Amino acid sequence: xxEVINLGCLRGERLLFxxxxxxxEPGESLVVTGENGSGKTSLLxxxxxxxxxxxxxxxxxxxxxxxxxxxxRRELLYCGHPLALKDGLxxxxxxHSIAALAGETVSLTAVHDALDQCGLNACAPMPxxxxxxxxxxxxxxxxxxxxxxxxxxxxxxxxxxxVNASRHIVQAIDQHLRSGGIAVLTTHHGLPLAxxxxxxxxxx
Amino acid sequence: xxxxxxxxxxxxxxxxxxxxxxxxVTVAVLFVEFVLLAKxxxxxxxxxxxxxxxxxxxxx
Amino acid sequence: MIDWFKYSSPKTFYPIAGxxxxxxxxxxxxxxxxxxxxxxFMAPTDAQQGEGYRIIFLHVPVSWMSMxxxxxxxxxxxxxxxxxxxxxxxxxxxxxxxxxxFTFLSLWTGALxxxxxxxxxxxxxxxxxxxxxxxxxxLGFMALQSAIDDVRRADKAGAVLALVGVxxxxxxxxxxxxxxxxxxxxxxxxxxxxxxxxIMLVGMLLMALAAWMYTAAISLMRVRCxxxxxxxxAAWIHELKEIxx
Amino acid sequence: MNDSxxxxxxxxxxxxxxxxxxRRKSDAATPLLFFVIVATLFxxxxxxxxxxxxxxxxxxxxxxxxxxxxxxxxxxxxxxYADGTLEQLALSSAPLSAFVVxxxxxxxxxxxxxxxxxxxxxxxxxHLPSSSLLVLSATLMIGTPVLGLIGAIGASLTLGIxxxxxxxxxxxxxxxxxxxxFGTGAVDAAAAGLGATANLSLLGAMLVIGxxxxxxxxxxxxxxxxx
Numbered sequence: 095x096x097e098v099i100n101l102g103c104l105r106g107e108r109l110l111f112x113x114x115x116x117x118x119e120p121g122e123s124l125v126v127t128g129e130n131g132s133g134k135t136s137l138l139x140x141x142x143x144x145x146x147x148x149x150x151x152x153x154x155x156x157x158x159x160x161x162x163x164x165x166x167r168r169e170l171l172y173c174g175h176p177l178a179l180k181d182g183l184x185x186x187x188x189x190h191s192i193a194a195l196a197g198e199t200v201s202l203t204a205v206h207d208a209l210d211q212c213g214l215n216a217c218a219p220m221p222x223x224x225x226x227x228x229x230x231x232x233x234x235x236x237x238x239x240x241x242x243x244x245x246x247x248x249x250x251x252x253x254x255x256x257v258n259a260s261r262h263i264v265q266a267i268d269q270h271l272r273s274g275g276i277a278v279l280t281t282h283h284g285l286p287l288a289x290x291x292x293x294x295x296x297x298x
Numbered sequence: 299x300x301x302x303x304x305x306x307x308x309x310x311x312x313x314x315x316x317x318x319x320x321x322x323v324t325v326a327v328l329f330v331e332f333v334l335l336a337k338x339x340x341x342x343x344x345x346x347x348x349x350x351x352x353x354x355x356x357x358x
Numbered sequence: 359m360i361d362w363f364k365y366s367s368p369k370t371f372y373p374i375a376g377x378x379x380x381x382x383x384x385x386x387x388x389x390x391x392x393x394x395x396x397x398x399f400m401a402p403t404d405a406q407q408g409e410g411y412r413i414i415f416l417h418v419p420v421s422w423m424s425m426x427x428x429x430x431x432x433x434x435x436x437x438x439x440x441x442x443x444x445x446x447x448x449x450x451x452x453x454x455x456x457x458x459x460f461t462f463l464s465l466w467t468g469a470l471x472x473x474x475x476x477x478x479x480x481x482x483x484x485x486x487x488x489x490x491x492x493x494x495x496x497l498g499f500m501a502l503q504s505a506i507d508d509v510r511r512a513d514k515a516g517a518v519l520a521l522v523g524v525x526x527x528x529x530x531x532x533x534x535x536x537x538x539x540x541x542x543x544x545x546x547x548x549x550x551x552x553x554x555x556x557i558m559l560v561g562m563l564l565m566a567l568a569a570w571m572y573t574a575a576i577s578l579m580r581v582r583c584x585x586x587x588x589x590x591x592a593a594w595i596h597e598l599k600e601i602x603x
Numbered sequence: 604m605n606d607s608x609x610x611x612x613x614x615x616x617x618x619x620x621x622x623x624x625x626r627r628k629s630d631a632a633t634p635l636l637f638f639v640i641v642a643t644l645f646x647x648x649x650x651x652x653x654x655x656x657x658x659x660x661x662x663x664x665x666x667x668x669x670x671x672x673x674x675x676x677x678x679x680x681x682x683x684y685a686d687g688t689l690e691q692l693a694l695s696s697a698p699l700s701a702f703v704v705x706x707x708x709x710x711x712x713x714x715x716x717x718x719x720x721x722x723x724x725x726x727x728x729x730h731l732p733s734s735s736l737l738v739l740s741a742t743l744m745i746g747t748p749v750l751g752l753i754g755a756i757g758a759s760l761t762l763g764i765x766x767x768x769x770x771x772x773x774x775x776x777x778x779x780x781x782x783x784x785f786g787t788g789a790v791d792a793a794a795a796g797l798g799a800t801a802n803l804s805l806l807g808a809m810l811v812i813g814x815x816x817x818x819x820x821x822x823x824x825x826x827x828x829x830x
């Protein structure tokens with residue numbers, strides 16, 4: 095499904111990594127490890143198509159991703175470092191607009207359901223400005239449940255989450271993999287997934 | 299030939315200031331551009347030479 | 359079929375440019391001397407403007423060149439965006455300062471011509487005004503490139519700006535001319551100098567070619583500087599004879 | 604399918620931007636206030652002689668409008684860029700250019716349109732004949748979206764750059780020249796009793812051309828900024 099061949103990344107004048115190879119089939123996951131500044135985030139951004147490739151290729155269903163931009167993006171969900179939430183909007187409004195801007199129409203009940211599953215029903219009508227950092231993160235990750243996408247690319251999904259919320263996320267990822275999804279993630283913490291993920295280490 | 303004497307040439311029929319003002323500034327600006335570039339090149343070379351020797355020292 | 363991509367690598371281009379620079383510089387000097395000789399010794403005195411008109415042998419070529427350079431710059435920018443080649447971006451960056459200098463010189467010589475002809479230093483003439491805006495475009499391009507730290511991003515952003523600029527230049531020129539006729543009536547045009555004799559045209563063409571060759575030489579010099587600055591980590595740089603000696 | 608998706612995306616982002624602006628009304632009103640104050644300063648600086656004011660009115664009001672729309676341009680993409688929304692938009696299955704157009708439309712509704720509505724009132728202070736008031740408003744109606752399209756190019760190029768705001772002005776102001784010339788030209792022509800249609804149609808042509816080309820440049824610049 096997702097295949098990465100001889101991927102290399104040049105940042106400024108520095109070669110961050112080269113010859114990265116992996117292949118993920120439905121139900122499989124990959125954890126990218128490495129030190130700060132080793133290029134984990136760059137790898138993910140290449141994977142979703144934000145950063146152009148310096149060398150190598152990325153294929154989805156045996157076709158290079160830059161040849162099937164629209165199709166690939168409809169199956170892809172990327173959660174980066176910034177949360178992409180608007181302080182002035184409520185949690186519900188934020189999720190609703192995120193879904194709409196991602197190109198999907200979702201009902202308000204679906205939004206509320208997703209928030210419920212993340213344990214945020216009390217926060218739903220509050221402006222995001224009033225939420226704690228961890229709560230914001232959970233709102234951000236609620237879109238994993240809201241948008242039905244087959245490829246999840248998550249950059250440090252457990253940052254700023256308490257034990258309880260982390261477990262929620264891990265469960266969500268497990269559920270995603272069980273139903274035939276693919277996940278690529280970076281993490282500093284151990285990630286007690288039900289299926290053993292592939293791991294890859296970037297940087298020298 | 300238009301000019302009978304050098305002084306006539308330099309006077310430019312009363313327009314000397316303007317004609318020579320244009321010419322001198324043009325020449326000066328282009329010359330300065332050249333000099334600055336030559337300096338820039340020297341600076342770049344010095345920096346690279348420094349790095350090269352550093353490499354050799356480390357390589358030894 | 360020539361392998362253009364081979365020549366677009368900085369490593370191959372650097373020595374070729376180094377060999378070409380003296381030639382361009384020599385041709386520029388010869389042409390400039392010939393042009394000046396024609397302009398100052400062969401061209402006759404103008405009936406209306408006296409000797410003052412001889413400024414056009416500088417003014418017209420630098421003005422042509424100032425506009426021409428922007429177009430070449432945009433050309434390299436487009437190539438850089440399409441083929442994602444590093445050298446094209448460097449070419450565009452190398453041309454901008456020279457273009458800005460020629461634009462400044464065009465304004466300077468234009469003002470020095472305007473003073474005796476019209477009695478004032480600055481006339482809101484369509485051409486002069488367009489040149490002034492062109493200078494702003496060059497300065498904007500250079501400011502944008504120097505404000506971005508990542509050179510690859512700087513090249514690409516500059517390329518987009520150059521393309522936007524080159525699309526806009528005709529619109530700007532047309533609008534300024536429209537505005538000029540509206541506010542001033544017919545203005546004295548600099549290039550429509552009365553009864554352009556063939557010999558004057560020859561002088562101007564020689565000077566224009568000289569400016570062209572100068573631009574080639576100086577921008578190649580600047581490209582070489584840019585290559586040295588940007589690729590200083592590359593192994594081939596350390597093998598150059600100017601480094602080894 | 605793709606077109607309707609684009610249109611939907613365009614409307615949704617415009618709607619969201621307007622909603623956000625309505626929650627911070629003071630921010631939204633700043634450019635407008637700026638416009639009024641700048642226009643008021645000119646009579647104070649130049650004097651209150653009616654003929655002089657009448658002559659400078661189109662230029663002053665147009666330059667003030669131009670600066671007012673430019674004032675809020677750095678914000679156009681900056682917030683979305685900083686909080687990561689922009690990269691999500693770039694990864695959306697809807698085309699990025701649709702979002703760009705939507706954001707520019709919202710920006711215009713918040714600055715260009717109110718300025719165009721307000722300008723005739725200020726023009727009265729400058730003793731502009733009532734016949735040219737409507738023309739002034741019309742030129743601003745057509746001209747400010749062009750300013751928005753051009754300005755957005757500058758905003759996307761200077762995204763995330765130190766000193767971006769002032770650099771934006773340097774990049775964008777020279778490109779504003781044609782709009783300024785045809786905008787003020789129309790008002791002058793109307794005041795002189797000549798028809799303003801020629802100028803207005805030229806402005807309209809620029810709007811059409813800008814609408815087709817600017818989004819391309821903006822999306823290219825945004826993707827470069829996101830790399």
